Amino acid sequence: MERRSYKVRGSGGLALRVLEWGPVTAPPVVMLHGIRGYAQTFAALAGSLMPNFRTIAYDQRGRGESDWDPARQYYTDAYVSDLEAVSRELQLERFDLLGHSMGGIAAIVYAAANPHRVRRLVVEDAGPGAFEDSAGATRIRQELTSAPISFESWDAAVEFMQKLRPTVTETARQERLHNMLKQRADGTWTWQYDHAGIAEARLKPEPSRAVDLWPHVEAIASPTLVLRGGRSDYLKRDTAEAMSRRNPVIQWREVADAGHYTHDDQPDVVAHLVSSFLMPPDDRGLQAG
16 A cells, blocks of 8 residues: 655644555545554555545654654644644645544544535544543543653563553554654663653643633534444543534444544444545545546
8 A cells, every 4th residue: 555754844843744645636534643643543544545535644743753842732722733734735625534532632623613624524532521531531641650661672562552452453552562662772662752741731731721622512514423432431422422412413423342442443344434424425426536
């Protein structure tokens, strides 16, 4: 599968590494990863959308091969500003948007403010209250607090990830580690993201940067699909139902036997749901043309 890699400027001049799959002439879909994610996490999903879509994903600030933010501005407004900068630099006048977890929050805020630019929106396991008071939010805070700064060996990192993500496949764990870690000159391994800066923003956030998602959810005008993992500890079923009830453009689906990382846990199911939503039968001839 063809993959293109290059860098663009996000807000504040930060260099962001972008990955692309699919024909450059196909309709674009932008994908935003979660708090410790990376662009490559969407490779399989991008493959399932080819050749009908041009999938664009980027390492968000402080992650992967993108610049770390020296001011540690790891907040929703900064991620939304980065998306604005990326879409502007790539001249994306109208596109589909998918966001997972932290990326889903930014996607909701962006889509609510830009209905003329977002054709369809997919929110993967994110919604009001999930970031603040869900069991998953508590788990993420604990993981950021307890995660070691480095590992003496690759095997030690694998053991840590097995305890952290016991339900995902070994293939998914290995891929995650290869994208989350980098080796030092002394042979040890450390995170390939700004662990200290991201942890500070998550554990000791600036109160003024908090986002009440409900007004944004209610303002969305683009057709929207919310995906909730059936075993998710992050997005509550009641919240997904309420999102759909409070805004008629929103529909939601539960992905059985999937946790918070739905596209890792059930890649084929998620690929089917996303492709069916982005390209309904009535649109397929138009998209292909």
